C-alpha cells in the first residue's frame with residue numbers, strides 16, 4: 001500500500017489538507033505477492049474499501065458501489081499514480097479484482113471485463 005497526500009489543485013472535492021488518500025482501490029494479501037509471478041499470471045486482489053472504516057473519506061469507492069463507479073474512482077487514482085514512475089508497479093482491474101506484474105498492460109482492456117487496466121503497486 002502506498003498512501004500519499006492529494007494535490008489540492010487536482011482535487012475537485014474539498015478535503016481537509018491533512019487528508020491521506022490511496023492511489024489504488026485494491027491491495028494484495030501479502031507483501032511480495034508479485035515476486036514469482038509470470039507476465040501472464042494473474043493474482044486475486046482485495047478491495048480496500050471492504051477493509052477500511054470510512055472508505056469514502058479515504059478517496060475510495062463506497063462499499064456496494066457499482067462497477068462503473070468503482071472504475072471511475074480507481075481510474076482517477078491511477079492517473080495520479082501514473083505520473084510517478086515506480087519500477088515495480090504492475091496493473092490491476094479494480095472491478096474484477098485481479099492484478100498482473102506487466103506494466104506494459106497499463107490502460108489495455110481487462111481480459112475479463114474489458115475495462116482499462118490501471119496502475120497497481122504491490123507494497
Ligand SMILES: [Zn+2]
Nearest residue numbers: 093096110113
Ligand atoms: Zn476487469
